[in-house]
Amino acid sequence: MNHHDWTHGVYAITDAGLLPDDARLIACCEQALRGGLALLQYRDKSTDDAKRWRQARELATLCRDHQVPLIVNDDTELALRLRREGYDNVGLHLGQDDGDLTEARRRLGAEAIIGATCHGRLELAERAARQGASYLAFGRFFVSSTKPSAPPAELSLLGEAAVFGLPRVAIGGIGRDNIQLARRAGAELLACVHAVFGGEDIEARVRTLNRLLAGEAG
Numbered sequence: 001m002n003h004h005d006w007t008h009g010v011y012a013i014t015d016a017g018l019l020p021d022d023a024r025l026i027a028c029c030e031q032a033l034r035g036g037l038a039l040l041q042y043r044d045k046s047t048d049d050a051k052r053w054r055q056a057r058e059l060a061t062l063c064r065d066h067q068v069p070l071i072v073n074d075d076t077e078l079a080l081r082l083r084r085e086g087y088d089n090v091g092l093h094l095g096q097d098d099g100d101l102t103e104a105r106r107r108l109g110a111e112a113i114i115g116a117t118c119h120g121r122l123e124l125a126e127r128a129a130r131q132g133a134s135y136l137a138f139g140r141f142f143v144s145s146t147k148p149s150a151p152p153a154e155l156s157l158l159g160e161a162a163v164f165g166l167p168r169v170a171i172g173g174i175g176r177d178n179i180q181l182a183r184r185a186g187a188e189l190l191a192c193v194h195a196v197f198g199g200e201d202i203e204a205r206v207r208t209l210n211r212l213l214a215g216e217a218g
């Protein structure tokens, strides 16, 4: 797939509470894409497979139109099914309990973007890098209303993780007040749910985050 550089910038993650139906999900993601995303993640914890397939496929089409990769959270089978349909812009994000990364890499192929949750632990990052991760996600760094139970991590970890030579994602409470802090600590990708989808005028919200990342005042 021809896509923009996905290794730097705003990484938006969907939330079924904030985007409760297909129309809102697609309209809000389109606004976010217009604001300029490096990556978009489809994160839906429901067990409604038909809905998940329908929504993920629509998002894959939308992202392809914007030349942005769509990352499917948790679900290797769903990512694989989309790639087999020809959506080569689809990747996968795996947490520590979401299945085997080596196996996912084998099944999705060398080109697919596969990210791994590493919480606040360098040994998890080392293992994920060895197993073929494309990026390493650390967090949560700040208070997250989306996932208050996520274990906390120190910003200094981001600098230490440079040793793996993979793009570093910061997640957890990232927004306009702290995005520069996380960037300066070493994160190339700044993952946000609430800061992107938790209010009106999503395109403007993403543009503000991008301006802050570019070092301009928000």
Ligand SMILES: Cc1ncc(COP(=O)(O)OP(=O)(O)O)c(N)n1
Binding pocket: 011, 013, 041, 043, 073, 074, 093, 094, 095, 096, 097, 098, 115, 116, 117, 137, 138, 169, 171, 191
């Ligand atoms: C970019 C990114 N980083 C971390 C996570 C969290 O993954 P996980 O620990 O599997 O938790 P859930 O998101 O599945 O609740 C993520 N999704 N994306």
Ligand SMILES: Cc1nc(C(=O)O)sc1CCOP(=O)(O)O
Binding pocket: 117, 119, 138, 139, 140, 141, 143, 144, 145, 146, 147, 150, 151, 171, 172, 173, 174, 191, 192, 193, 194, 195
């Ligand atoms: C999905 C997720 N994972 C986290 C982790 O630390 O692993 S924090 C988080 C939620 C991020 O949402 P918000 O930007 O609204 O805080």
Ligand SMILES: [Mg+2]
Binding pocket: 073, 074, 093, 094, 095, 096, 098
């Ligand atoms: Mg998960």
